[in-house]
Amino acid sequence: MKTCLIVDDSSVIRKVARRILEGLEFEILEAEDGEQALDACRRQLPEAILLDWNMPKMDGYEFLRSLRRLPGGDAPRVVFCTTENDVAQIARALHAGANEYIMKPFDKDIVEAKFQEVGLI
Amino acid sequence: MTPQDFDYLRKLLRDRSGLVLSAEKQYLAESRLLPVARRHGLGTLADLVAKLKTPVPALANEVVEAMTTNETFFFRDKIPFDHVRDTIMPALIAARAREKRIRIWCTAASTGQEPYSLSMVLTNFRAQLSGYRVDILATDLSGEVLERAKTGIYSQFEVQRGLPIQLLVKYFNKVGESWQIAQDMRDMVQFRPLNLLNDFSPLGMFDLVFCRNVLIYFDQPTKTAVLNRLVRQMPDDGYLVLGAAETVVGLTDAFKPIHDKRGLYEPNRDARASFAIADIGSRFAAKR
Numbered sequence: 069m070k071t072c073l074i075v076d077d078s079s080v081i082r083k084v085a086r087r088i089l090e091g092l093e094f095e096i097l098e099a100e101d102g103e104q105a106l107d108a109c110r111r112q113l114p115e116a117i118l119l120d121w122n123m124p125k126m127d128g129y130e131f132l133r134s135l136r137r138l139p140g141g142d143a144p145r146v147v148f149c150t151t152e153n154d155v156a157q158i159a160r161a162l163h164a165g166a167n168e169y170i171m172k173p174f175d176k177d178i179v180e181a182k183f184q185e186v187g188l189i
Numbered sequence: 190m191t192p193q194d195f196d197y198l199r200k201l202l203r204d205r206s207g208l209v210l211s212a213e214k215q216y217l218a219e220s221r222l223l224p225v226a227r228r229h230g231l232g233t234l235a236d237l238v239a240k241l242k243t244p245v246p247a248l249a250n251e252v253v254e255a256m257t258t259n260e261t262f263f264f265r266d267k268i269p270f271d272h273v274r275d276t277i278m279p280a281l282i283a284a285r286a287r288e289k290r291i292r293i294w295c296t297a298a299s300t301g302q303e304p305y306s307l308s309m310v311l312t313n314f315r316a317q318l319s320g321y322r323v324d325i326l327a328t329d330l331s332g333e334v335l336e337r338a339k340t341g342i343y344s345q346f347e348v349q350r351g352l353p354i355q356l357l358v359k360y361f362n363k364v365g366e367s368w369q370i371a372q373d374m375r376d377m378v379q380f381r382p383l384n385l386l387n388d389f390s391p392l393g394m395f396d397l398v399f400c401r402n403v404l405i406y407f408d409q410p411t412k413t414a415v416l417n418r419l420v421r422q423m424p425d426d427g428y429l430v431l432g433a434a435e436t437v438v439g440l441t442d443a444f445k446p447i448h449d450k451r452g453l454y455e456p457n458r459d460a461r462a463s464f465a466i467a468d469i470g471s472r473f474a475a476k477r
Contacts, residue, residue: 153345153363154363155358155362155363158354158357158358159358162354162355162358166354168353168354169354170349171345171349174349175346177350178346178349178350181349181350181351182349182354185353185354
């Protein structure tokens with residue numbers, strides 16, 4: 069079973085995402101911000117990360133840049149999941165090493181399509 | 190809805206669009222046609238059927254459009270587009286080196302995601318297609334969905350189903366809360382309303398035909414008739430793409446599956462020769 073780390077400061081979003089991803093047979097880990105997520109990744113790198121952009125302490129963009137510098141940090145497939153929907157922001161995320169990008173609001177079909185796109189399903 | 194009213198609607202749909210509505214689809218008719226009835230100030234489906242009987246051709250068209258399933262998304266099923274990129278386009282570019290013309294037809298284009306997905310695939314071949322004329326014709330029974338397709342504008346939900354984010358950034362512009370595909374992609378596609386039950390021979394010949402998830406709505410003889418007419422619009426080295434759940438097997442031998450390429454078919458030259466002989470035979474018999 070593949071592991072997915074859900075990183076979002078909203079407990080509601082984490083709950084919704086957990087339900088969808090458990091339905092897609094992922095084992096779920098959760099983090100409330102970039103710092104917590106980075107700690108989790110230092111302990112164990114997940115196969116997938118569903119990542120919010122705007123969070124306290126460390127935002128998704130900074131987390132991603134730090135993740136990609138970790139040993140083996142280029143392996144997890146990172147799917148941004150954010151309300152940021154400007155072309156420039158999306159391009160910035162891709163440049164920093166994001167594999168896919170979900171614009172909130174999202175539903176099961178979108179999450180499934182994006183995870184398929186990056187070979188996680 | 191009374192069984193008589195439902196039968197009337199089923200017959201109307203079959204005659205006008207070839208769409209076969211099975212008995213258990215009554216719920217679908219009710220959910221889709223009640224809004225149509227209300228738009229015309231009619232309270233119930235019985236009122237709608239009574240009005241259709243007067244008859245009102247424009248209203249009948251609206252009923253057909255409402256019942257035609259328009260579900261589609263970018264790069265739907267993915268595999269057919271891989272076939273286009275890896276097999277079909279390289280073969281057609283080589284085979285049409287003299288004419289330098291390639292014609293593609295999406296027979297049930299709905300809101301345009303399929304032809305625009307093809308136009309995005311074709312950009313991979315810009316260098317090889319230099320000097321070629323490539324036409325993508327996109328038809329659909331519903332003029333209403335084609336009007337939407339022409340604008341190339343999609344909601345945030347629509348651009349997130351099947352469209353890789355890199356392609357969204359590359360080929361789309363944000364327009365308010367929606368996304369519009371770039372002008373040069375729109376310029377590659379021509380949209381035209383068309384009912385597959387009618388004669389489509391004036392459209393000419395096509396090297397590649399996408400006919401996905403439309404035959405499933407037709408009964409067996411209609412499927413066979415459409416496929417047999419399609420093959421006449423294609424050269425021997427043309428390609429037909431059907432939906433993931435569709436096949437020609439048991440319907441016609443006008444096409445044969447291409448080995449190891451799911452959903453991909455080619456005209457069956459042997460069957461075509463026997464068609465031609467049958468044609469000559471019937472003309473000869475008619476003259477006598």
